[in-house]
Amino acid sequence: MILKAEKISKEFPRQMKNANRFTAVQETDFRLNPGELVIIMGRSGSGKSTLLNMFAGLLQPTAGKIFLDDKSLYDLEDQELSKLRNQHIGMIPQGQTALYSLTMLENICLPYTLYGEEPHEADACALLDRLEISHLRNAMPSELSGGELRRMAIARAMMKKPGILLADEPTSDLDDETTKIVFSFLKESAHNGTAVLIVTHENDAKNYADRSFRMNAGMLCQD
Amino acid sequence: MKKTGLILDIILFMLSTALCFGTKFVFHACAPKEDGGWMVCHWAEQAVFGLGLVLFFLSSVMFAFKDGKTKSGMILAMEAIAALAAILPNHLINLCMMTDMRCHSVMKPAVLILGILIMIVGVIAIIIHRKENDV
Amino acid sequence: MRLSKSLPFRNLAGKPIRTAILILLTALLSLTVFGGTLMITSLKTGLHSLEDRLGADIMVVPYEATTKANLENIVLQGNTGYFYMDTARLEKIQSREGIGQISAQFYLASANSGCCTIPVQIIGYDPDTDFTISPWIKKSYRNTLQKYDIVVGNDLNAFVGDTLKFYGVECHVAAKLDKTGTSFDTTVFTNADTIKALIQSSLDLHLNTFQNIDPDKVVSCVLINADEEHTPEEIVNDINLHVKKVKAIQTKEMISGVSDSLAGVSNVISILIIAVWLLGIMILLLAFTMSVNERKKEFAVLRVLGASRKKLAGIVMQEACITAFSGSTGGICIGLLIMIPFNNLIEEQLHLPFLLPDVSQLIVYIISAVILSVLTGMISASVSAFRISRIDTGLILRGDN
Incomplete structure (x- = not known):
């Protein structure tokens, strides 16, 4: 699947010195191809997460269009867009994102169960094995460490083998060893044909990237 | 599961205590006659009190046992006794002449409700205790 | 593993x-509305039943009866007593002019009803002229x-075929009357x-307080219906x-005291229902809002995983529906456990006078109380559901970094 952004920008209403609008993302074009791993780096508040949320169909750009293959995301109804996100876009949000009343395995199967579909438990177990957390499948989120929860979120995002994988700081506050496990897994997913976009602070991420970008005050530039 | 089982045991103990001593002191049958003699309902009250004492004994002794199966057995016995207590007033032993008298309007319904509650909680407790054993 | 269905669970x-708090709260709501309505x-029903049972426009009693063994106490409060007047007065x-139907009644209180020291009121009627008691007895006994x-009232612990002894005379119970919720039940x-x-x-x-009377020449009261x-x-x-x-x-005047107290009790109960209900709605509103606010991030995650806005609202509404339904069912069970046996x-x-409605009416009340409680729960939750369907996912997920 190809994710394509045409002349997108995002402004938020906010009281500024000269204007009452704040530009989070300046007009930009972007293309994410299948099988490649792209990273976007930049300081906090530079607009990386806003960009990612726009790509995920969660935040409508002020101008421009975003296409998934040939479908313009924001021309779809909310229900259609949600279903599309469920099927084709895997997202690893920032921070701890488990549902605390469900076990790890149930959390991972959520993309299926949310739509009343029977989850492929074998796939889930394979993912857990690959991320080295299969022994925790029946644990509750409150019993897990930050690294384990993050790996759970990655497994959950990959559960439906999405065409696009968007990761927002997937390795923040993880130790070096876990960071390595995570990046090599993401790289492997790209190898298998997924288009992977990672927003990160981690300089090591460049070693895994096919292309890398830098975001500076809402401007996206190729590194 | 253990915690749920313990909570249910405590509830059973409380209900049994209520049935036993409540029948005697709170929702007791009619007061004695002016000449000091008892009305028929007194004997129903005494019988319920007796059954209540057995329930009280079983439910307190149960805390001394850890095994789920033993507990289930004891609760099973309590089920039968509670059922007997529930139907005792007016069905097995006659109460007073008028149903608006205390033995009918207070003791009978209170004993019936407590008996039924013990039976319901008992069934749940048996299920939980048997599960405890499976684990 | 149909988790989508059980996610709210x-x-x-x-x-x-x-x-548990939410369920208890809805239980309290349904208990008040169900118990209160049932009470009113x-x-x-008790008052109507009393009117039916009196069945006459006018009662005439010996003058002493209005002070000493008060007639109203016998008829309305279930006290026992008796008084007599000469048959000459009946004549x-x-x-007098204007009398449509007229029949005499005879009162007596048992000294000892055979088991307990509580005396029982005995009322005798004249089958030839009676127009108040016979139609009612006919419902239970055709002969x-x-x-x-x-014929014994419903609250007497005696059954058809039993023998009761009054003043040494053995009487045979031919029928037991339906419950009226009034003193006639005893x-x-x-x-x-x-x-x-x-x-x-x-x-x-020598157990009668009157000594020099001839039973054949006295009556206790006279019931009259006016002609047209x-x-x-x-x-x-x-x-x-x-x-x-x-x-x-x-x-009518005799009952007016009863209906006045009834109106008073009904008003108190109605106010209580409204107060509890308003308070309950407010607490529920707050509880749902808190419960949803606390889990904003979880809802944002569901959105990321592909839940539509409608689906998020649906989850909140389903949770409300489950709690409200279980709460109201529980509340009604408690209500039934209190109201029926007691x-x-x-x-x-x-x-x-207090007469429970019949089973079919009771079922209607139960269903209405459940529907009302579930609706209240869902209305209280709908504010939260609407808010959660409008969440800014990006903003919430960024919140903790």
Whole structure:
């Protein structure tokens, strides 16, 4: 699947010195191809997460269009867009994102169960094995460490083998060893044909990237 | 599961205590006659009190046992006794002449409700205790 | 593993204390509305039943009865007592103008009903002229009562075929009446022949407070229905003016005290229902808002995983529906457990006629109370559901970094 952004920008209403609008993302074009791993780096508040949320169909750009293959995301109804996100876009949000009343395995199967579909438990177990957390499948989120929860979120995002994988700081506050496990897994997913976009602070991420970008005050530039 | 089982045991103990001593002191049958003699309902009250004492004994002794199966057995016995207590007033032993008298309007319904509650909680407790054993 | 269906369940199970509080709250709501409505209805049914049972426009009693063994206490409060007047007075009353139907009744209280020291009120009627008791007895007993046959009120612990002894006379229970929720439930009814024999026996045993009466020449009270040309008020005035040593009372006036207290009790209950309901809605509103706010991030995650706005709202509404349904069912069960077994106690405490509605009506109340509680729960939750369907996912997920 190809994710394509045409002349997108995002402004938020906010009281500024000269204007009452704040530009989070300046007009930009972007293309994410299948099988490649792209990273976007930049300081906090530079607009990386806003960009990612726009790509995920969660935040409508002020101008421009975003296409998934040939479908313009924001021309779809909310229900259609949600279903599309469920099927084709895997997202690893920032921070701890488990549902605390469900076990790890149930959390991972959520993309299926949310739509009343029977989850492929074998796939889930394979993912857990690959991320080295299969022994925790029946644990509750409150019993897990930050690294384990993050790996759970990655497994959950990959559960439906999405065409696009968007990761927002997937390795923040993880130790070096876990960071390595995570990046090599993401790289492997790209190898298998997924288009992977990672927003990160981690300089090591460049070693895994096919292309890398830098975001500076809402401007996206190729590194 | 253990915690749920313990909570249910405590509830059973409380209900049994209520049935036993409540029948005697709170929702007791009619007061004695002016000449000091008892009305028929007194004997129903005494019988319920007796059954209540057995329930009280079983439910307190149960805390001394850890095994789920033993507990289930004891609760099973309590089920039968509670059922007997529930139907005792007016069905097995006659109460007073008028149903608006205390033995009918207070003791009978209170004993019936407590008996039924013990039976319901008992069934749940048996299920939980048997599960405890499976684990 | 149909988790999508059980996700609201799992959310609720994951927070047992919060869920228990929500369930308890809805239980309280449904208990108040169900218990309160049932109470008001039972009181109203009781009053209608009392009106039906009195069945006459006017009661005439010996003048002493209005002070000493108060007639109203016997009829309305279930106290026992008896008083007599000469049959000559009955004849005088009969001769007055405007009388449609007229029948005499005979009262007696048992000294000992055979088991307990509580005396039982015995009312005898004249089968030839009676128009108040016979139609009611006919519902339970089609044959004519023979001598020493009695019909017992529903609250008496005696059954058809039993034998009860009054003043040494054995009487046979021919029928048991349906419940009326009034003092008539503890009354024994019999025909004039039987009660005259009982009165005679009480006199023979020196257990009657009256000593020099001839059972064949006395009656206790006279019941009258006005004919079409006269109002009960006219007849009451006429009798009170022209017949000595008697007092005529309009039954409507007798009941007015009861209906006044009933209106008072009903008002208190209605206000209570409204107050609890308003308070409950406010607490529920707050509880749902808190519960959803606390899990904003979880909802944002569901959105990321592909839940539509509608689906998020659906989850909140389903949670509300489950808690409200289980709560209201619980509340109604508690209500039934209190109201049905203890209805005699309630009647006794209120000193008002109290008759539970029949099963079909009860089912209607149960269903209405459940629907009302579930609706209230869902309306309270709909504010939160709407808000959660509008969440800014990006903003919430960024929140903790």
